[in-house]
Amino acid sequence: MTALAFVDLETTGATATSDRITEIGIVEVDADGTVREWQQLVNPGTRISPFIENLTGISNAMVADAPPFAEVAEEVLRRLRGRLFIAHNARFDYGFLKNEFKRTGVDFRAPVLCTVKLSRTLYPEFKRHSLDSLIERHSLIANGRHRALADAQLIHQFWQKIHVDRSSADIDAALKTLNTHPSLPPHLDASIIDELPETPGVYLFYGEASEHGDLPLYIGKGKNIRSRVLSHFSADHRSAREMTLAQQTRRIDWIETAGEIGALLREAALVKTMQPTQNRQLRRNDEVCTWTLVDAGDGWLRPGLSLAGEIGFGIDSACYGLFKNAREATQTLRKLVEAHQLCDILSGLDRQVGDKPCFGHQTRRCKGGCVGKEPLAKHSMRLLGAMVTLKLASWPFPGPAVIREGDEAHLIDAWRYLGTARSDDELHALLDTQRPPFDRDTYKILCKHIGSMRPVSG
Structure with missing residues (x-):
């Protein structure tokens, strides 16, 4: 028999990267069947919200004198080491512990079994597999709910119950099904599946190190790193690009973030810095430019093209559009000029030769600003109206x-x-x-x- 650890945690919230553990409950079952139970309150170092206090019954006062996780980390590790980590919705508990251990400098790893998935596999005829559903369905004895040790005891009871209701062959088949890893590239260690977090963040696929150093093949982001990474490999048979990426990948790394904004920002920044070969979007855009309106005097506002990197984007500066290069910017301006009957010369698309009108005036599109038939100020107002749809947001603060x-x-x-x-x-x-x-x-x-x-x- 494998040594087991039935684990439950109480926390300040649902996000492993930003919330903290308030209580740990572990039921240890040795290979010879010996059972030990352990429970510990933990000071999360942050306030527990009234909602969580009401849900768990764990108040700020109760954890005020409790040790922080760093002080109990060695004890927790000793009780979990060498055991199958069993929890209800195991990714939640495992993810919290990995993050807490990471803050102490420990890279915690363990084989994981989720009793939600186990229940679904063994009892597919039922729709609900929450812990409350298991209590009712299997007549489990609850000494308390939403307290760590009480819930760990319920998970242990469920484990004992399935060994009465189901044959060893059925349980072994269910465990084999749950332990079957998704298809992975041949050069990747299958254990990576258990390491990938179910949190927002950025992931990096690496190939073989080359003379240019260890640069990533691809950088991506996701609300759930694990599911997003695995989606690449489940699609490798449908997409030549995904197949190539899968064949070249030798290592996966990731950066967890508190949410989607952080993941988006990190991805954009990393792609620009590291230039992965397989990223077609978010590449460097050094030629990105924008239109501004230059006061040329006498009421004439003339479009001027500037590199975006040279613009402050402050409240006192108005910018219109972001374009990949000058060619794209000019094409966009030309379409606006034609659609709004503006002057090619006054709009900077053409140069005036002597007193000759622009080409648009010759074709009766321009209203004659280039030859004095339309006041410069009026043309400028129409130009402003045409470009308003391109207006960029100004930076609204005097500083960061x-x-x-x-x-x-x-x-x-x-x-x-x-x-x-x-x-x-x-x-x-x-x-x-x-x-x-x-x-x-x-x-x-x-x-x-x-x-x-x-x-x-x-």
């Missing part, structure tokens, strides 16, 4: 701002992503870093979250 997401703070300055901090010290260190070049993809991400930005004080 942050977007808070979980326990992370994303630092932004003039639409440039400076980095992510988890403490005030890290944030202030980022303030001293050099601003990166303007990036069109980062701008598009941040524009959707401008309402969440707050200026950096001090």
Whole structure:
């Protein structure tokens, strides 16, 4: 018989990267059947919300004098080492413990069994497999709910119950089904499946190291790193690109984030920096440019093309459109000029030779601003009206701002992503870093979250 550990945790929330453990319950079952139980309150180092207090019965006062996880980490590791990690919705508990151990410098790994999946496999005739459903269905004895040891005891009871209801052959078949890993590239270690977190973040596929160093083949992001990574390999038989990526992948790395915004920003920044060969989008955009309106005097506003990296995007500057290059920018302006009967010369698309009108006036499209038939100010107002659909959002703060997401703070300055901090010290260190070049993809991400930005004080 394999040594087992039935585990349940109580936490301050549902996100393993930003929330913390408040209680640990473990039922150890040795290979000879010996059972030991252990329970420990944990000081999460943060406030427990009233909702979680009511749900678990664990209050801020109860954990005030409890040890932090770092002080009990060695004890927890001793009780879990060498055992099959069994939990209900196991990814939740396993993910929290991995993150807590990671903060102490320990890379925790264990084989995992989820009793939700086990129940679905053994009892497919039932629709619900929550712990409350198992209590009712199998007449489990609950000494309390939403307390760590009580719930760990219920999981142990369910394990004992299935060995009464089902044959050993049925249980072994179910365990074999659950332990069957998805199809992976031949050069990847199958154990990576158990390591991939079910949290938001960025993942990196690496090939064989070359003379250019260990650079990634591909960088992606997802709300759930594990499912997103596995989706690449489940699709490799339908897409030549995915098949090539799968064949070349030798290693996978990842960066967990507090949420989707952080994942989007990290992905855009990493792709620009590392230039993976398989990323077709989010590549460097050094030639990105934008239109501004230059005051040429006498009421004449003339479009001027500038590289986006040279623009401050402040409240006092108006910019129109982000284009891959000057050619795309000119094509867009020309379509606006034609659609709104604007002057080619006054719009900067053509040069005036002597007193000759622009080509548009000759074809009766231009209203004659180039030869004095339309006042310059009136043409400028029509030009403004035509370009308003291209207007970019101005940077609304006099200096840097942050977007808070979980326990992370994303630092932004003039639409440039400076980095992510988890403490005030890290944030202030980022303030001293050099601003990166303007990036069109980062701008598009941040524009959707401008309402969440707050200026950096001090």
